[in-house]
Amino acid sequence: xxxxxxxTTTSTVAGPPDDGVRSDERRLVELFSVTHSDLKxxxxxxxxxGLVFTQNMMYRHNILVFDGEGDVVAKIDDSVDLKDFGLSxxxxxxxxxxxxxxxxxxxxHLWVSNYxxxxxxxxxxxxxxxxxxxWEDSYVYRIDLERFEIDGVVPTGxxxxxxxxSPDGRRLVVANWCGFDxxxxxxxxxxxIGRVDLGR
Numbered sequence: 001x002x003x004x005x006x007x008t009t010t011s012t013v014a015g016p017p018d019d020g021v022r023s024d025e026r027r028l029v030e031l032f033s034v035t036h037s038d039l040k041x042x043x044x045x046x047x048x049x050g051l052v053f054t055q056n057m058m059y060r061h062n063i064l065v066f067d068g069e070g071d072v073v074a075k076i077d078d079s080v081d082l083k084d085f086g087l088s089x090x091x092x093x094x095x096x097x098x099x100x101x102x103x104x105x106x107x108x109h110l111w112v113s114n115y116x117x118x119x120x121x122x123x124x125x126x127x128x129x130x131x132x133x134x135w136e137d138s139y140v141y142r143i144d145l146e147r148f149e150i151d152g153v154v155p156t157g158x159x160x161x162x163x164x165x166s167p168d169g170r171r172l173v174v175a176n177w178c179g180f181d182x183x184x185x186x187x188x189x190x191x192x193i194g195r196v197d198l199g200r
Contacts, residue, residue: 032070038062042115043100048107048145055098057115063098065148074148078114080141085153087139094119096141100162103145104187105169109152110143113160113174128159130178132200135159140174140183142190152190156183 031052041054041064050068065074078096082088096114103110116122117138135158142152157176160183165172172185176195184194 031068032066034066034070036064036072038075039064042098045101045103045110047103047110051145053101053110055101055112057099058095058097058118061095061097063101063110063112063143076143076148076150078141080150080153082153087153087155092119092121094122096139098141099160102163102165102172104165105167108145109187110145111163111165111172112141112143113156113163114138114141115159115161128177130159132158132178132180135178137179138176140172140185142187154185154190155192156185157181157195 038056038060039054040056040059042057043055045053047053051073052066054064056062056064061078063076063078064072065076067073078098080094082092082094083090095118097116098112099115101110101112115138116135118124122136137158138156138160139153140156140160140163141150143149144151156174157179159176159178160174161177163172163174165187170187172187174183174185176183180198180200182196182198183192184196185191186193
């Protein structure tokens, strides 16, 4: 199989919201442009200190972290052993597919949804066309932003995508694309405390 080509992405940011400029007067400003063989982002999030997080799905199986100059600060692999997080009685190595991310209000953690998981217990294919029950449940990862390491793994519904942390940092809500529901996660206990059915 031929190696995949490098991808190039450009990050942009608007001016600060309290500068008196109306939204229709704002213009995007290029921060930097990067080319990297491990870069093929599904989403890009700017976090504390101007760090830029790129979620590279199953295309690269990683999250690349850049500083404000476009230099790579960290590459976070999406593979974990579920036993290390109390989610399996035996060693169970899986890989994810980082799709979307949200920074905790205190700036200490990045929450990342995994479009699907890869491993012995999971189907190898993935797709947005789905009915409830077509796909396995997945996980969100919590990443420590001091060490740039996954320090928490929490079960969700099928094909989790968009996610948001509550203003007090105590809850994480995750939209499960192929579960037609939303997972509500306690960020202190790292557990799903409820699931809200939304229908199709």
